[in-house]
Amino acid sequence: MTGDPHSRTDGEAPEDTCGFALADRLAARDARGLRRDLRPIDRVAGRARMAADPRRDRPVYGDEQLVFGSNNYLGLARDDRVVRAARKAAAAVGTGAGASRLVTGDTGLHRALERDLAETKGTERALLFSSGYAANVGTVAALDPDVIFSDDLNHASIVDGCRLADAETVVYDHCDSGSLCEAMAARQDERDAGESWLVVTDSVFSMDGDVAPLSAICDAAERHEAWVMVDEAHATGLYEGAGIVQREGLGDRVQVQVGTLSKALASQGGYVVGSDRLVEYLLNAARSFVFSTGLAPPAVGAAREALRIARQGTRPARLWNAVDRLRDGLESLGYDVLGETQILPVVVGDRDDALALANRLSDRGIVAPAIRSPTVPAGTSRIRIAPTATHAASELERCLDAFELAGRELDLV
Incomplete structure (x- = not known):
């Protein structure tokens, strides 16, 4: 007589004993540096508070940060x-x-x-x-x-x-x-x-x-x-x-x-x-x-x-002004910025350096995600910056200041 897979008491999840082995798959992603977490945000805007992944619990938000990692390019999500x-x-x-x-x-x-x-x-x-x-x-x-x-x-x-x-x-x-x-x-x-x-x-x-x-x-x-x-x-x-x-x-x-x-x-x-x-x-x-x-x-x-x-409206023109300021500022700091659009990929190269830079930026109140392999080719890890039309001039300068200080701390610029 077969047992009931839903009544286990040994701590094993049913999916890990029926050929799916989800714990092993997650461990493999961890080992390759590919495991990701969800990070709740309290609102879709140029300024927002973020929380570490709460899994099944309610998120606990931190201090407000400037968001430069959104596709809300025209800043219309809360218009x-x-x-x-x-x-x-x-x-x-x-x-x-x-x-x-x-x-x-x-x-x-x-x-x-x-x-x-x-x-x-x-x-x-x-x-x-x-x-x-x-x-x-x-x-x-x-x-x-x-x-x-x-x-x-x-x-x-x-x-x-x-x-x-x-x-x-x-x-x-x-x-x-x-x-x-x-x-x-x-x-x-x-x-x-x-x-x-x-x-x-x-x-x-x-x-x-x-x-x-x-x-x-x-x-x-x-x-x-x-x-x-x-x-x-x-x-x-x-x-x-x-x-x-x-x-x-x-x-x-x-x-x-x-x-x-x-x-x-x-x-x-x-x-x-x-x-x-x-x-x-x-x-x-x-x-x-x-x-x-x-x-x-x-x-x-x-x-x-x-x-x-x-x-x-004037939103697209305002976005392009923000893009031009950030591109010019980042390049003047010595960063390699790809592309020709509202998406500003700042190439770092090494995966760990990109993650470290993203963390240092976050410490200074800037949300700008690190993108690494396999999303981009190995050796081309980057910070993906996407300003919005509603970012004020002072906020753009704060972003550039954060990149300058964090880059110097990590010997990237």
């Missing part, structure tokens, strides 16, 4: 106008959509934001998803291309979409249109008649802060009759109120544009914009859309108002 829009949507429509959009979860509010996004992006139509991750996974899998050409540093959601599509995936060198051209030319001789090819790339890369060479990518794709899909997650709302595709005038050459509402637009959810036929197909075939409850109305209302502010 009164955006908060009011979320409340208004909840009062008018409800706190949740209640069902899949294909059942009863499709509201006029969803359609209004989709019209706004399509207008902003200059496309025929848009479709909202529950997250940017869901938009990427669902779109790539639904398109089901025969061959995918994917940038080496594409986001995990794109990578997972390639896996779900079960397509032949060719990875080309990061932001290297020449590598893409070579990969496509090498595969052309084996191409079957009618074979569908998809080139997919982020526009702004979240860990390097650089921008894909979209025009050259479109050139390569057109030579080989391939479609181009661009993820504008870290660009939406920041470049002419739209994205890199619009800044570079490539709207008629990029067949699929994907993005998120959770970064500059200070809300939740993802979207796809493109032709009417593309959207009509995805709302029928993208499983992450079909089988998910519609985006919560407060998130839709908040994102719609944030998009309006991004297009018509």
